[in-house]
Amino acid sequence: MMKASKKKESTNSGSLDDDPDASREESEICPGFKDADAFVKYGLGAVISATKASAGLPVAGDEYDFYRSFPGFQEFCESQGDKLLHCMSQIMQHHGCRSHIRDRNKLTGLEERFDLVVDSNDVILERAGILLDEADGVNRSQNPVMPAGFQPPKIVVSSWNRKGSSSGSRSETFRLLHAKNVARPQLKFKEKVDNSNTPFVPKIFIKPNALKPLPTYFSNKQIRKERPEDLDVPAALADFIHQQRTQEHVDDMFAHPYQYELDHLTIPERLLSKPEPQMYKPMAETKLSFIDSLEDLVALNEKLCRLSEFAVDLEHHSYRSFLGITCLMQISTREEDFIIDTLELRSEMHILNEAFTDPTIVKVFHGADSDIEWLQRDFGLYVVNLFDTHQASRALNMARHSLDHLLKNFCNVNSDKRYQLADWRIRPLPEEMIEYARADTHYLLYIYDCMRAQLLESNHGQPGLLQCVWNKSKDVSFKKYMKPIFTEESYLELQRKQKRSFNTQQLTTFRLLYAWRDKLARQEDESTGYVLPTHMMIKISEEMPKEPQGIIACCNPVPPLVRQQVNELHLLVQQGREMPLLKAEVAAQKKKGLTTIKKAEVPLFGPHDTSRGSESSHPQLIADEVPVKQGILFSEEDYKMDVDEQKISSLLAPAKITLFQELETPAGQKSLSVAQMKARSITESFENPFRMYLPSTGAHVNKNAKFDPSSKIFEISKRWKLQSAEQQQKEMEVKKKSKEDAKQKAKKLSEERTKAKQSYQESLRNIVPVRQQATDSKDGGRKKARGGSEVGEMTPKPSKKLMKSAEKSQKTEPPSEETFKPFDYAQSDLKVFDGSKAKDNTQFDPNRQAQDFRKKKRPQGQKNNFSSGNRSMSYMKGKSDRGFRHAWPKR
Ligand code: AMP
Ligand code: MN
Numbered sequence: 001m002m003k004a005s006k007k008k009e010s011t012n013s014g015s016l017d018d019d020p021d022a023s024r025e026e027s028e029i030c031p032g033f034k035d036a037d038a039f040v041k042y043g044l045g046a047v048i049s050a051t052k053a054s055a056g057l058p059v060a061g062d063e064y065d066f067y068r069s070f071p072g073f074q075e076f077c078e079s080q081g082d083k084l085l086h087c088m089s090q091i092m093q094h095h096g097c098r099s100h101i102r103d104r105n106k107l108t109g110l111e112e113r114f115d116l117v118v119d120s121n122d123v124i125l126e127r128a129g130i131l132l133d134e135a136d137g138v139n140r141s142q143n144p145v146m147p148a149g150f151q152p153p154k155i156v157v158s159s160w161n162r163k164g165s166s167s168g169s170r171s172e173t174f175r176l177l178h179a180k181n182v183a184r185p186q187l188k189f190k191e192k193v194d195n196s197n198t199p200f201v202p203k204i205f206i207k208p209n210a211l212k213p214l215p216t217y218f219s220n221k222q223i224r225k226e227r228p229e230d231l232d233v234p235a236a237l238a239d240f241i242h243q244q245r246t247q248e249h250v251d252d253m254f255a256h257p258y259q260y261e262l263d264h265l266t267i268p269e270r271l272l273s274k275p276e277p278q279m280y281k282p283m284a285e286t287k288l289s290f291i292d293s294l295e296d297l298v299a300l301n302e303k304l305c306r307l308s309e310f311a312v313d314l315e316h317h318s319y320r321s322f323l324g325i326t327c328l329m330q331i332s333t334r335e336e337d338f339i340i341d342t343l344e345l346r347s348e349m350h351i352l353n354e355a356f357t358d359p360t361i362v363k364v365f366h367g368a369d370s371d372i373e374w375l376q377r378d379f380g381l382y383v384v385n386l387f388d389t390h391q392a393s394r395a396l397n398m399a400r401h402s403l404d405h406l407l408k409n410f411c412n413v414n415s416d417k418r419y420q421l422a423d424w425r426i427r428p429l430p431e432e433m434i435e436y437a438r439a440d441t442h443y444l445l446y447i448y449d450c451m452r453a454q455l456l457e458s459n460h461g462q463p464g465l466l467q468c469v470w471n472k473s474k475d476v477s478f479k480k481y482m483k484p485i486f487t488e489e490s491y492l493e494l495q496r497k498q499k500r501s502f503n504t505q506q507l508t509t510f511r512l513l514y515a516w517r518d519k520l521a522r523q524e525d526e527s528t529g530y531v532l533p534t535h536m537m538i539k540i541s542e543e544m545p546k547e548p549q550g551i552i553a554c555c556n557p558v559p560p561l562v563r564q565q566v567n568e569l570h571l572l573v574q575q576g577r578e579m580p581l582l583k584a585e586v587a588a589q590k591k592k593g594l595t596t597i598k599k600a601e602v603p604l605f606g607p608h609d610t611s612r613g614s615e616s617s618h619p620q621l622i623a624d625e626v627p628v629k630q631g632i633l634f635s636e637e638d639y640k641m642d643v644d645e646q647k648i649s650s651l652l653a654p655a656k657i658t659l660f661q662e663l664e665t666p667a668g669q670k671s672l673s674v675a676q677m678k679a680r681s682i683t684e685s686f687e688n689p690f691r692m693y694l695p696s697t698g699a700h701v702n703k704n705a706k707f708d709p710s711s712k713i714f715e716i717s718k719r720w721k722l723q724s725a726e727q728q729q730k731e732m733e734v735k736k737k738s739k740e741d742a743k744q745k746a747k748k749l750s751e752e753r754t755k756a757k758q759s760y761q762e763s764l765r766n767i768v769p770v771r772q773q774a775t776d777s778k779d780g781g782r783k784k785a786r787g788g789s790e791v792g793e794m795t796p797k798p799s800k801k802l803m804k805s806a807e808k809s810q811k812t813e814p815p816s817e818e819t820f821k822p823f824d825y826a827q828s829d830l831k832v833f834d835g836s837k838a839k840d841n842t843q844f845d846p847n848r849q850a851q852d853f854r855k856k857k858r859p860q861g862q863k864n865n866f867s868s869g870n871r872s873m874s875y876m877k878g879k880s881d882r883g884f885r886h887a888w889p890k891r
């Protein structure tokens with residue numbers, strides 16, 4: 001068994017080259033076996049015989065006790081047991097799992113040990129899952145898929161809003177983190193992305209083919225210009241202003257701009273009768289145009305307007321953007337193929353509405369659900385008269401509903417799936433990717449013909465089934481894009497989906513991490529999966545590492561922003577730890593043989609976890625936590641207490657990141673020479689770019705940040721502190737169930753609400769000058785490229801002048817009555833954070849609005865997607881971010 005595990009190690013670590021066996025027989029995947037199958041067979045055989053043998057052991061109870069009375073049996077059992085445990089422990093250690101040492105003391109019950117095994121199994125299985133996914137071609141590592149030999153442009157772009165702050169060591173750090181990046185297309189967008197936590201408002205401002213005119217809200221540029229994201233104000237205030245301004249327009253704003261036209265769309269007779277399928281032109285003989293100028297786009301629109309049908313598809317990127325970006329549009333007519341660079345023409349794409357909303361022109365898509373949303377979100381494009389071949393495939397009950405199946409079935413074309421998850425932001429687009437994208441629409445009109453014919457055929461010539469597909473397609477075009485909205489409950493939705501049970505501390509940690517992730521993702525315009533994948537967030541919440549390095553150890557690979565902000569994250573985890581546990585949870589802890597305090601002191605053991613070696617673990621080392629000999633997991637034998645302190649401390653010598661270790665304060669400071677002292681002071685004046693990765697010794701957390709009211713740590717921590725205080729109070733109330741208390745609380749809350757209202761009003765008054773400045777500066781205002789990276793600056797600055805003055809008031813000057821005050825969360829209405837509904841809540845609640853809107857008429861089968869804080873970017877089967885919203889039509 002030991003041999004087997006050794007073998008496993010060498011294969012897992014991928015160190016075949018170091019293995020003499022392997023280098024001798026290079027073709028072997030698993031040393032000693034001719035192929036993976038042979039290894040699996042052998043492994044399975046071993047497992048089966050082990051299972052059989054264990055089933056043959058005397059069972060617990062009388063039989064076992066009887067056998068145990070023979071010393072030979074007892075000895076054998078113990079030695080075998082030790083061997084097994086040693087082996088398990090080695091496997092667990094190999095996978096960087098918490099395995100032994102302190103868990104071996106008497107206090108650690110069987111349950112706790114069992115948990116350890118379960119945890120390790122989870123880790124190992126997850127790793128296996130990742131490797132299988134990778135082998136399966138699912139790109140978990142998120143390296144863009146590139147055609148062979150293609151070199152991505154070596155452009156180094158750090159975080160988008162940090163661009164330009166290329167001062168010394170900082171930019172070095174970013175180069176390290178982002179060297180693999182493709183240029184961020186967002187940087188070129190004329191209209192900046194609106195990641196604010198406000199519902200999506202349609203981008204449309206001209207409505208071609210209207211039967212009902214566009215509501216004034218959309219055509220009135222003045223109102224639209226004053227969207228809150230154009231103001232440099234705190235998010236909460238922006239929400240409030242937004243609400244005030246838009247109240248009277250709410251109905252218009254959230255209705256589908258082409259609702260009326262779609263309602264009145266009838267499919268003409270000619271489209272319900274049997275067509276003669278028109279064969280597609282061979283790809284080689286078809287003209288392909290790459291459209292990346294407005295002129296060409298206008299010409300294309302004119303061409304399309306003269307047709308009776310065309311096929312459309314989009315390619316999209318979602319990993320390095322919060323909302324996602326449509327990168328490409330493919331259009332095929334019967335004669336020609338077009339590829340539109342939608343990154344280049346993003347702001348001009350809307351002109352295609354003329355053709356897209358023309359009810360006499362059929363737009364053929366395959367699986368248009370997301371396309372419809374992306375068109376609205378990025379371009380303000382709508383589709384009137386859609387035929388979705390995916391819907392047709394369903395109605396025809398085809399074996400599979402993917403486009404590649406249709407291609408195979410109707411055109412005998414084998415499509416190449418390789419680029420499905422390619423990074424479509426790459427420019428210039430490699431030939432292979434263009435060809436791939438083109439094939440998505442090239443055959444679609446022919447397929448559309450064939451499917452219509454089949455739909456009629458299979459229904460004995462009656463149009464019922466075909467009509468049904470037209471209706472289903474119309475339902476798809478009714479879809480409205482919904483922005484992911486962060487609410488105080490979003491994290492619970494995600495937690496529920498993950499089916500994990502957390503105690504109060506873990507849940508608090510999870511909630512804080514969720515809020516951090518959402519905020520950072522919006523601010524940096526990254527997907528939440530890029531900022532911190534959900535499975536890592538869960539791991540951190542479960543482990544609640546004591547040290548920042550423990551957080552790093554929970555992540556593999558460590559996301560760049562986690563590395564950068566590990567100290568902020570650590571603060572959040574600490575806050576989680578500070579939460580009082582519920583009585584039942586404390587009892588559960590005790591049952592496991594650990595008091596809460598002790599539990600909190602068991603540091604995380606991870607492969608990179610240096611925390612257990614940090615200075616703080618030494619004083620905590622109590623007598624019965626003496627480390628014992630390596631490799632034994634659960635031995636029952638009493639360990640000896642003669643291990644001297646020296647040995648312990650040598651065992652626990654702090655692990656160091658030697659490369660980046662900061663200078664330690666030497667014991668003999670005095671003994672330094674003058675030159676040495678000078679050198680030291682010079683060294684100390686440098687800022688180590690790797691500070692953030694170092695152990696917390698020397699407190700590299702920006703302490704001021706904690707108390708600086710403009711900082712995000714302050715904001716988050718303050719907010720959740722309030723909440724935790726409130727929760728404590730709630731728990732006490734539940735205990736007492738005294739009406740008086742409840743009354744008092746209500747009174748207090750209403751006082752706080754009044755206060756919050758006042759503060760809103762006050763801040764609103766204060767904001768007027770800022771707004772004024774915004775308007776003033778618009779006249780001579782050249783738009784400034786994004787500068788700093790402070791919180792609340794995710795929105796574009798209207799002008800240099802405004803930015804400077806805002807900076808002045810926010811940062812340099814102490815907050816006074818006249819100057820702008822950052823929103824004070826302490827004054828906030830606490831009810832916002834609890835589950836109950838605040839009655840006359842003046843605070844803008846996007847979810848509430850969204851819910852109202854949700855009640856309105858929606859096409860059937862459309863799921864709400866308000867939970868979309870969750871966007872795991874690892875495309876696991878059925879787990880992709882988009883997967884939450886609808887099943888992907890497989891290609
Ligand atoms: P398609 O309509 O198949 O060309 O896909 C359009 C876009 O959807 C692609 O560019 C991908 O960004 C995305 N996509 C397609 N299939 C998947 C999938 N299985 N998981 C996640 N994203 C996908
Ligand atoms: Mn598509």
Ligand code: ZN
Nearest residue numbers: 313314315440
């Ligand atoms: Zn496509």
